[in-house]
Amino acid sequence: MRRTLYDQDHEDFRKSVRDFVDREIIPNSAEYEQEGMIGRSVWRGAGALGLLGLCVPEEYGGSGAEDYRFNAVMDEELTRAGLAYSCALGVHTHVVAPYLVERTTEEQRKRWLPGFCSGEMITGVAMSEPGGGSDLASLSTKAERDGDDWLISGSKIFITNGYSADFLIVAARTTPDTRSKGITLFGVPTDTPGFSRGRKLDKIGQTEGDTAELFFDKVRVPSSNIIGELDRGFGLMMQHLAQERLASAVCNITHADLVLESTLAYARERQAFGQSIGSFQYNRFMLADLRTSIDVTRAYVDACIAASTDGDLTAVDASKAKLWTSEVQGKVTDTCLQMFGGYGFMNESQVARDWKDARVTRIWAGTSEIMRDLISRSLELG
Numbered sequence: 001m002r003r004t005l006y007d008q009d010h011e012d013f014r015k016s017v018r019d020f021v022d023r024e025i026i027p028n029s030a031e032y033e034q035e036g037m038i039g040r041s042v043w044r045g046a047g048a049l050g051l052l053g054l055c056v057p058e059e060y061g062g063s064g065a066e067d068y069r070f071n072a073v074m075d076e077e078l079t080r081a082g083l084a085y086s087c088a089l090g091v092h093t094h095v096v097a098p099y100l101v102e103r104t105t106e107e108q109r110k111r112w113l114p115g116f117c118s119g120e121m122i123t124g125v126a127m128s129e130p131g132g133g134s135d136l137a138s139l140s141t142k143a144e145r146d147g148d149d150w151l152i153s154g155s156k157i158f159i160t161n162g163y164s165a166d167f168l169i170v171a172a173r174t175t176p177d178t179r180s181k182g183i184t185l186f187g188v189p190t191d192t193p194g195f196s197r198g199r200k201l202d203k204i205g206q207t208e209g210d211t212a213e214l215f216f217d218k219v220r221v222p223s224s225n226i227i228g229e230l231d232r233g234f235g236l237m238m239q240h241l242a243q244e245r246l247a248s249a250v251c252n253i254t255h256a257d258l259v260l261e262s263t264l265a266y267a268r269e270r271q272a273f274g275q276s277i278g279s280f281q282y283n284r285f286m287l288a289d290l291r292t293s294i295d296v297t298r299a300y301v302d303a304c305i306a307a308s309t310d311g312d313l314t315a316v317d318a319s320k321a322k323l324w325t326s327e328v329q330g331k332v333t334d335t336c337l338q339m340f341g342g343y344g345f346m347n348e349s350q351v352a353r354d355w356k357d358a359r360v361t362r363i364w365a366g367t368s369e370i371m372r373d374l375i376s377r378s379l380e381l382g
């Protein structure tokens with residue numbers, strides 16, 4: 001079905017992102033995989049192209065696009081290079097940016113946004129902790145007041161860009177013995193004394209992207225680094241997670257589509273019993289099911305992108321998109337790996353890599369179980 005979401009401006013933008021991916025990322029991706037992190041030149045190149053500050057007003061160095069469709073195009077094109085790229089740059093552009101644009105003071109915007117947009121300042125969001133990620137309200141990293149400063153102590157885990165980040169949004173408890181009502185968000189430059197990083201975490205997929213455990217030992221930040229209001233961080237996280245989940249959904253369905261396309265090509269060529277494996281009725285029907293799932297899902301995701309562009313995407317609809325796309329992607333990558341037979345089980349095959357890369361999408365940004373919980377709450381079941 002023809003997609004009607006994008007107009008010529010978006011397609012022109014797509015071409016420039018695609019050129020960037022082909023020129024700056026794909027030729028260097030083996031090196032980034034070896035190092036377990038994406039090179040700084042990618043960040044600077046993305047900054048120069050205006051990708052990092054898509055929703056940031058021009059006066060702070062951004063593109064001032066104010067149209068989520070550009071963010072979606074960026075995700076679709078970066079996913080061609082690998083989910084690790086759309087995740088790493090996406091956390092920065094789609095997740096961190098709204099906090100820094102919408103929840104900050106003028107002084108903070110002037111201080112943080114120019115470096116954010118240029119790619120000089122790589123960022124991430126540190127919410128999850130070793131003790132739990134689903135139940136964010138129970139987080140135990142604390143911030144204690146010391147004059148006009150705060151001292152942050154505790155640890156975070158599984159933080160995307162955590163190893164390369166220059167700046168993190170950190171969720172910490174500012175009022176003891178509370179749950180959601182006593183959490184505050186702080187902007188923390190990672191060169192602040194007391195901050196340290198563990199090793200790059202050894203993941204089963206997306207090895208080009210860095211994911212880290214972070215430690216805070218009385219990290220001193222001024223009150224002027226509070227993002228939003230004191231003790232109101234939990235509500236902000238819940239609001240902004242909707243966009244993170246939409247971004248995840250765009251990448252998931254794009255990735256599933258790419259995997260299916262390469263599998264269709266293989267199924268046409270690979271022979272067994274004197275015919276192509278794709279021509280067996282069982283496989284034809286299976287591939288037809290995958291094509292249908294992806295196309296129907298894509299229509300829902302496009303509707304969510306349009307709703308986000310209009311400013312009325314609900315948290316529940318974003319959760320549905322995230323849940324459904326990650327489950328479809330899981331089914332697609334697993335079925336496609338099967339179509340490659342023994343080659344599919346080899347680490348060197350692209351489909352094996354896609355299968356490993358995709359597994360996390362049912363876990364991060366809220367697990368499938370948490371998505372179902374959020375959606376079910378809207379059903380007024382009591």
Ligand SMILES: Cc1cc2nc3c(=O)[nH]c(=O)nc-3n(C[C@H](O)[C@H](O)[C@H](O)COP(=O)(O)OP(=O)(O)OC[C@H]3O[C@@H](n4cnc5c(N)ncnc54)[C@H](O)[C@@H]3O)c2cc1C
Pocket residue numbers: 091124125126127128129131132133134135157158159160161203211360363364365366367368369370373
């Ligand atoms: C590669 C990667 C990158 C990530 N990036 C970031 C990041 O940048 N920033 C960040 O803050 N976090 C990040 N995370 C953390 C991620 O958000 C958490 O892993 C996720 O929210 C789950 O938390 P957990 O791992 O502590 O699992 P737990 O919360 O311990 O959950 C374990 C299991 O219990 C289930 N469960 C929990 N509660 C319920 C319930 N109420 N009902 C039913 N089942 C339930 C879960 O669904 C899961 O299956 C990342 C994780 C990964 C793997």
